[in-house]
Amino acid sequence: MASPVPPGVPRPGNPPPNFNPSVQRTPDSLADNMQNLQINRPPTMPNALGPRPAPFGSPLYPAPASSAHPASVFPGASPVMPNPPGTRPAPFTTAPSAAPPVSFPGASPVSRPGPPPAGFPRAGPPPTTPPQASVTPNVPSGRPSGPPFAQPPPFGTRPPSNAFPSASLTTGPVAPPSSAQGPVSTIPPSNVLGPISNGPPVFTSGALPGGPRFPSIGSTQQPPVGPPPSLVQNRASQPPNMRPFAGSLAAIAPPASSSQPVPPFSAASQGIPPPSASPYGAQTWQMQPRQVAPPIPGATQPPRMYGMPPPPNQPMTGVPPAMGHLPVAGAPLGGTSKIDPNQIPRPIPNSSVILYETRQGNQANLPPPATSDYIVKDTGNCSPRYMRCTINQIPCTGDLLSTSSMQLALMVQPLALPHPSEEPIQVVDFGEGGPVRCSRCKGYINPFMKFIDQGRRFICNLCGFTDETPRDYHCNLGPDGRRRDADERPELCRGTVEFVATKEYMVRDPMPAVFFFLVDVSMNAIQTGATAAACSAINQVISDLPEGPRTMVGIATFDSTIHFYNLKRALQQPLMLIVPDIQDVYTPLQTDVIVQLSECRQHLEQLLENVPTMFQNNRVAESAFGAAIKAAFLAMKTTGGKLLVFQSVLPSVGIGALSAREAEGRTNTSAGEKEAHKLLQPADKTLKTMAIEFAEYQVCVDVFITTQTYVDIASVSVVPRTTGGQVYYYYPFSVLSDSAKLYNDLRWNVTRPQGFEAVMRVRCSQGLQVQEYYGNFCKHIPTDVDLPGIDCDKTIMVTLKHDDKFQEGAECAFQCALLYTTVYGQRRIRVTTLSLPCTSVLSNLFRTADLDTQFACFLKQAANEIPTTPLLQVREQMTNLCINILHSYRKFCATVSSSGQLILPEALKLLPLYTLALVKSIGLRTDGRIDDRSYWITRVASLSTHLAVPLVYPRMIAIDNLISEEYDGSLIPPTKPLSSEHLSEDGIYLLENGEDGLLYVGNAVNPDILRQLFGSSSIDEIPMQLVLQQYDNPLSKKLNDAVNEIRRQRCSYLRLRLCKKGDPSGVLFLSNMVEDKTPSGLSYVEFLVHIHRQIQTKMA
Incomplete structure (x- = not known):
């Protein structure tokens, strides 16, 4: 057994505890992930013969040998396998790709966690900058991966590497968008929610002028073995020489329209894994030009809400069936509703990249939609990728929350993948003393703890306890009451930070x-x-x-x-x-x-x-x-x-x-x-x-x-x-x-x-308490969840309830602490903090509601109920949740409107549509296989917020006219409503829900289009088990680019199935047209009529 090693001292042959595998130590490092995450990278080439540093910290204690059953020599001597070994079956082939990231101007060169399945974009070396004594970027740990440079692409050929222009980092003034570019949209300080997009976040593929552009594929390198960069040592009272966040949102220029993105998993020849000789390989695809909206100067008006009292000079809006013509309670649904199907709320696709600051002017900003593409600047609150709340202003009392009928819950994804342009999470080492914590509630130091008495004491923002500041952590306060070193210490100015854990956080060596x-x-x-x-x-x-x-x-x-x-x-x-x-x-x-x-x-x-x-x-x-x-x-x-x-x-x-x-x-x-x-x-x-x-x-x-x-x-x-x-x-x-x-x-x-041996706990301010956790974990005590494994795709829902009142204008804080072991054997504590204002005004709750998080909460509650409750009852529960929320809004916030109008809050205007889609989903239908429903329930349990909507309301696009239509330069054309009215007999449509894709071919499709896409002029000759090929024509290339872009966005290798009208596969496709009337379900218009009738009944 090895002799004890003092805390903080590197173990022989292993990286020291503060080793951060995400740091690019030389220009030769490679980011092998669509998010430019550099975890999971081997210190040397995968096939290199030299020794590598041990990723874990302590020697393995050999387990005692147990008795063995009589063994037979492999391979032919097994009694159940008399056959001699043969040759390996024909290998399968598939392919990876590469794509670079964009970054904030001046950001330090960092890399990010490891690669997704083959074909995700790879990032090139960062710009050369002088060494800085800064906190090293942190990323959730993962495993080394990636092919040697000599290996060919596993999936087949793609455009040459010179498809990616290289560009240097610019630090000067930002140029205005070119005419070819769309504007960059920012989240203004006022609570404006951006438009809803059907897809989860799309990581921008163009480079911002303020950051490095995508390098050629030949520039990708592997990180060499070397000592880790130094971490911020928070033991001294003097502020560390640490790099502050570089650049502001105003300084971020839009990406060049010439940049193009890269698909993730690659599949020139889909369906066939790579041959054993080349399971990886860099591969280039044409990258998607991203539209970015220009910064909006000054404050903007708050969003319009259906039925909310409008700001001056703005009319109230709603879903009018023509005043007074909506059926009243008891009217038959078969009657004409006078609702124009073209005017009812539907998701509005948006390909703009949103630049979002978490706080501005000491106030929390509303987060962008989870399904949008956004870049976060952490200015105190954590990124919404790590933690989102269903309501972005906390009700002061439990009665106010009950009146709103909304859910109060958090969606926590502690190891979520950041955008490649975002500042990396900083790692802080407090030495043997460990991070500063509240003596009463054990909350971790964060930007919202208030220092008093010239910095000698601090007030915990979670429990209100006044604690003594450790002597080696003391710093005087400035005129504004903040510590003078607050902007130089990540734990005092960032919503997400990672601490190096000390021995007291370890039950055993990693x-x-x-x-x-x-x-x-x-x-x-x-x-x-x-x-x-x-x-x-x-x-x-x-x-x-x-x-x-x-x-x-x-x-x-x-x-x-x-x-x-x-x-x-x-x-x-x-x-x-x-x-x-x-x-x-x-x-x-x-x-x-x-x-x-x-x-x-x-x-x-x-x-x-x-x-x-x-x-x-x-x-x-x-x-x-x-x-x-x-x-x-x-x-x-x-x-x-x-x-x-x-x-x-x-x-x-x-x-x-x-x-x-x-x-x-x-x-x-x-x-x-x-x-x-x-x-x-x-x-x-x-x-x-x-x-x-x-x-x-x-x-x-x-x-x-x-x-x-x-x-x-x-x-x-x-x-x-x-x-x-x-x-x-x-x-x-x-x-x-x-x-x-x-x-x-x-x-x-x-x-x-990913991480191992993890324990997670969520704390919140006095006045709220955690009610329950939902997800994939084991729980031995009520306050903590045990996670033998946790990764970037896992989300845990945390429901909350009031146990006291908040004061109007106060702030309520939530803090998630995840103690885990990185794949390199280091114990880390990832601390994520979110502070939101409290309100006693009901309309503020509806104005700041988060649709995606509210619906994800609906979805997970339904999945939790299905195994113990009859389906009919679960469907009614989900519908009633929606009706109760809209009734509360109509009753208390839109009293001046006509009773003949269905009034919807702007932030939740799509809730009826998504509720209808949920009621018609695989999990709640009565005509599916038991295993299909069980898998749906299992998948929902840990589903990320940005994938909740696509699961039940898939994205549908037309692909037969990819060449003729212009759609803002995006690889993916605009989405279509999920209604058979938008299908034509001569069209071809792709419908995807994040995991599976259905290709629907009409009966009257032009044979020439079929030949270009599938290599056959007759639909009967196309096999049902579709393996999408890329043929030498623009239409086939467009289709492959769209499919690969979807795979990149969803972080999943989309499996394609062919659907033909008139056979069971066509029925499967049409069952996803959730806006249509079905034998067992209402159409979207009828569902709105039903909701309106129920609201009128409650109002009466």
Whole structure:
């Protein structure tokens, strides 16, 4: 056992505790992510032979070996696999790409967390600047990834690297936008919400004149090994020599229109993963010109609200059916409503980049819509990417909140990906004393703690306690009452900061990074190609993992028995170790099952190539899923880590065996409306009990379900949801169309910014308290959530309730503290603080409501209710939530309006549309498969705010006229309303919800257009399992560019399906036309009539 090392001193052979992997230490560093995040990058090239610094801090304590079942020599001696190893199946191919970021003028060269699946844009070296003694940028930790430069692009060819012009950093005056550019829009200090966009944030692809432009692809480099930059040492009383935030919003110029963005996951030939020889590679796509609106000088008028008393010279607006002509209570819905469908509220697409300051003039600004593209300047409050509140002014009393009928909740995404142009999160090291905290509530120092008595004491903004300032943290106050060093200390001027944790925050030394792969080799998995696709994906992803001595891997396969593999380098070939007992599971040769990646890489690659052939004649149909994950957990118990499971059939034998509760093809309707929800609950408590034990030992489980049958996701998903993991669902699995998505999903899973062994707590000011947490985690005590794994895609909803009153004009603060271990073995505390004004005016609540966050709250509450409540009742609950909010507004804030008008608050004018879409979604329909609904519930549990709306109200675009139409230079054309009235027989439409894409082809499409897009002039000749190719014509290129841009925006490899009118696929597409009337649901116009009638009834 190693001798103790004093706190703060680097351990031998490992990065010091203040090591920040996101820092570009030389111009040779590479940002391998669409967000220019530089975490997860290997210190040397993935295939380099030299030693690398260990990413974790302490030696691994070897686990005691356990007895092994008699083993057979791999690969041919297994009793269940008599076949000799064969050649590897044909590799799959897909492709990555590169795209650079924009940055604030003068920002220090930084990089950001690791890459998403192949094809995300890469950023080039930063401008050369003299060294600064500044706080190093922090990014959530991730894993090294990226290909050697010699590797070709895995997905095929794309435009040459010179498509990206390079540009130097300019620090002079900003030039006005060119005629080709759109204006830059800023969030003015007044509470103006920007227009709603259907898509989540789109990271700008053009470079701002004040920042570096995208470099050529050849300029991308890997970060070398070197000592980390120094952090701000907050122990001395003198202010550190730290760089303040460079530039103001007014100094930010719009991006050049010539810049073009890059798709994320790449797929010149979609659906085929890259060959094993080249799983990565830089690839260039044409980048999308971004429109940016000009800064708005001076203050602007507050937004118009339907029915709100208007500002001077502004009329009141509403949704008029023609005054007095809306049906009154009791009127039949079949009558003419006189509502003009073209005038009702719909999302307004906006491709402008919004420049947003979190606070201005010591007041919080309203955040931009979550689905918009925005760049944040942190001026005290945290970025809305990390924390958003459903209402941006806090009601002074619980009664006022009840009167509004709105939800008061936070959406917390602590490791969210920032925009590449945003200032990086600063890391602060207070030394052995640790960060300054309140003695009473343990809140962390933040910009809203008030210093008094010449800086000798401070008042906590969370609990109001007056505390003594530590002597080595003292600083005099200026004339304005602020500390003189406030602008030089990140914790006193930034809403998000990361502290280096001391020994007192560690229960044990950080463990190695363990990745354990568990692959289903049952008959169904072999015959459908799921096993081959999983092995191919794992084999390619290995190159994304660091090869340092602290990175360890293991692999096992399973059917009705479990097969571990000894990968020790001393063996001539991997050795199979079979565990036949699936009731009393054990792990053979524990110390040899999980080994250092550097020692076993050759054996691991050999094994992955041979597994599909070894089991090709396997006739064992049963799956011991529960026993397999239990055995893998026993191997990981001493270290924790990530367990990645590839499952293809219903677990039928061993621990946690399940029965086919839903016969294939049975619908919820035939199961009985009142009983259907019981099929969405776990079958028993076995898997839940196991999952709690996994979480206790810091094992995070992700499950990739590659199936063509029912697998009881309701039961299986309990394990990843409890351990902070995720479910990936590929149904019906097809090797042709799903292999590329499987590879990209797996690669992003292991390379995205993430943390381990995490604990999170949200604190709020006196007067509010946390009511409940919702998300993927395990909770042992009411105040904290335990997260064996957390990543940049996970969001946790926190509901709040009043326990006291606030004073008018006061501010209420929320603080999220996430204690986690980076992938380099450093304990960090990410502190996110948001301070909002309190109000006793009801109309202020409606004026500052956040639509996206309110609806995300609706969505997560519905998903939470579905397993325990009949669907009809859940639909009514969601509709009533919407009606109650609009009724409250109509009753108390729009009393001067005619009763014949439906009055909607401006900030929530789309709430009826999104509520209707939710009621018609997969989760609340009665005609879907049980597994589809279970997966929908599981996905919603940790869904990010910006993806909530697209999940139920997808984006639809016309692609048959991509050439003829002009749409502001964007790669993605304007969206169309989800109504069949906007579909034509000679059109082709793409509809996407962030995960799946449906291509709908009309019956009268021009054969020449079909030939250009699909290579065939007849729709009958186009296969249903669509693999989108790029042909040598402008229309095909436009379609590929649009699809790749959507993949980049959604951070997901969009899977495409062809839909033809007149067959089931066409019905699937039309079921997403949520504005249409259906046999079981109202049209959008009818729904507005229904809401208005209910409001009139309540008013009466």
